[in-house]
Amino acid sequence: MFPRGPEGTCAGMHCFERKVTSEAMTTKAALDKILTALDATQTLEGLQSIIESICKVFAIDHAMYHWVDSAGDHYYFGTYSEAWTQQYQEKNYTRIDPVVIGCYQRFHPVDWRRLDWSTKPAREFFDAAMEHGVGNQGYSIPIRGPNGQFALFSVSHHCDDAAWDKFCDQNSRDLILIGHYFNRKALEFEPDRAPEQAQPLSPRELDALTLLGIGYSRAQVAKTLSISEHTLRVYIESARFKLGALNTTHAIARAVSCGMVII
Amino acid sequence: MLRYIYARDLNTQADLAHSMFVDRADQFQTRLGWEVHVDSRGEERDQYDALNPLYVIWEMPDGRHGGSMRFLPTTGPVMVNDVFDNLTGGNPICSPLIWECTRFCLSREAGGNVAGALTLAGLEIMRNLSIPHFAGVFDRRMVRIYRSLGFSPEIIKSAGVGRDRISLGLWEYDAQAYQRVAQRAQITPEMSQLWFDRSFGSATREAPMRLTA
Known part of the structure; x- marks a missing residue:
């Protein structure tokens, strides 16, 4: 049913997929799969x-x-x-x-x-x-x-x-x-359309996703980056939309699979 | 009563629209001394008014403007990203689930609960249209006002000092805030929902769609 995802999906990605399933959010996992397929x-x-x-x-x-x-x-x-x-x-x-x-x-x-x-x-x-x-x-x-x-x-x-x-x-x-x-x-399929650069994550967004990816809580991430949890929330929200993700877990997985975040 | 009107539909409400833009000139140029553009008709408009934003307007019994604010989704051009990058730290806010709220304005003749009514309208949008967040930039005097209205934003970042201090805030939908704001504004949730439905249509009445049964 689903086209194959991009090659080179790394171990980190699998780790997150397991996490999603273990939360028993089958629909969420299925949605994430659709979005990955959409991207590909x-x-x-x-x-x-x-x-x-x-x-x-x-x-x-x-x-x-x-x-x-x-x-x-x-x-x-x-x-x-x-x-x-x-x-x-x-x-x-x-x-x-x-x-x-x-x-x-x-x-x-x-x-x-x-x-x-x-x-x-x-x-x-x-x-x-x-x-x-x-x-x-x-x-x-x-x-x-x-x-x-x-x-x-x-x-x-x-x-x-x-x-x-x-x-x-x-x-x-x-x-x-x-x-x-x-x-x-x-x-992307519009004729004569110049390919749009994927919006890159800002350094702060990358930091936030990386720290969340290695298991920090939001409070710990905010403290490490010397920002409020409110600011962190905005970073996560904008990173999520740039990455085409529905939730934070999926955003991290996407960032990892694209090689933007190394964990 | 509260009205929710897209810019392209304002032409059907000429008096209401004109009095809104005139009241904006009065608030932002005359009272606050902002460098805004006021045209020959005495109306304050900027380039975002040309992007077909959604206005929430308190209409007074005589049909004129009592207060208003303006919404645009952050997926398109918005002030917070275009003008205030010192507040976003270079991270533009961009999500269909975050709308920007600007030009919160009260007429000099507005009654005491108009600010509260507008705040309630914001929550009504969030509640009915599944928009969990608003973003907005405001000056220091608004912090106390938002608190007294019962719906305070989380402050993301502030810049400047004293009178010139401005902040970027993020409002998040909260069912308790909805009840609190309604109570303080002395507007029942039923009335507020009715006003919303008069602008957006109702999702609950016996809809003609079900005449097929």
Whole structure:
């Protein structure tokens, strides 16, 4: 299912993978695996298979990523049926889809229930979507890229409100991060795009991850670096996003596997 | 009442928007003496207002601005990274889970609980939209104000001395703070949620989506 990770994964990486499993966070471990696979993806087909594995790990019916580039061209990866994506394009549903209307020129994540489905075209659109197996619930993350790029990362599922509340409560933050990581990867495939330098970790971020990696507590790391634990938290948060990781353990593992951190 | 409005939708609220930018000129130029740009209409705007930020605005009964603040995600251009690198130590803050809050402003005519209401709005965003952190730069006088409102940031770093001392702070969502701020602002969580839902739509009402049943 997963493309192989980068070569040269060192012993430190395995050590962290064991740690994650021992915390019995199977979902977290599976997510970390998806992100590692995402990072290694070199092809558009690879992105499609990542989308499919996201559904599996979150146990949801659908996930999709829709990207409008600076030239106005659309790209789509997702698990909706061929018939539905075709109908969506043919009927030019972006004009009436409340998800697109509600997310365009916004940056906050959107629970589909908050959108305006009350107009007749929106209701008809919704009925058509349901006929094609799109879930009655959804959660979308608008992403603003450079040069007017706009992307939408969505998940969708069939369930009642209580179940969806619980799902969002547990997963929204991870989904927000995954959406942004997916977008970052997708941008690499934009034609004529100069390859973007991976954002390097700052010396302080490297120090923080290295010390955490060798088992220091946050308090010990802060003391060693003569910074407050609050400052440390910001370093970890920004390092995590640069590394495309969902949590600190995964961030350390990523830094180790990229050779940025030696432990 | 509290309104949550993206910049691109401000044109539908001309009076509210104009009075906000005028009150910002009054606060930041006239009262605080900051070097901000005020245009011929008396409005204070900067380049971040052109990036379609999200404003939280306290609307007074007469429809005018009583107080406001401005949010942008730190994944794009934000003041803390562009202007205050002495406070970030050269480590830009960049995460979709951290939004920057700037231009916290109160009208001279604002009632006593407007600052509290705005603080509650910040927590409402965090709670409803899964944004665990805000970052912001503020001067010394704000430290006491945040404390009295019931929602203090963790100070990441400070620079300067005396009146010119400024700090970079990080706010973290906390359910207790939400209750505390609501109580001090004398706004019930139910009312606050209702205002939020009027701007963002409701996730709990009988949604038309379920008419399919």
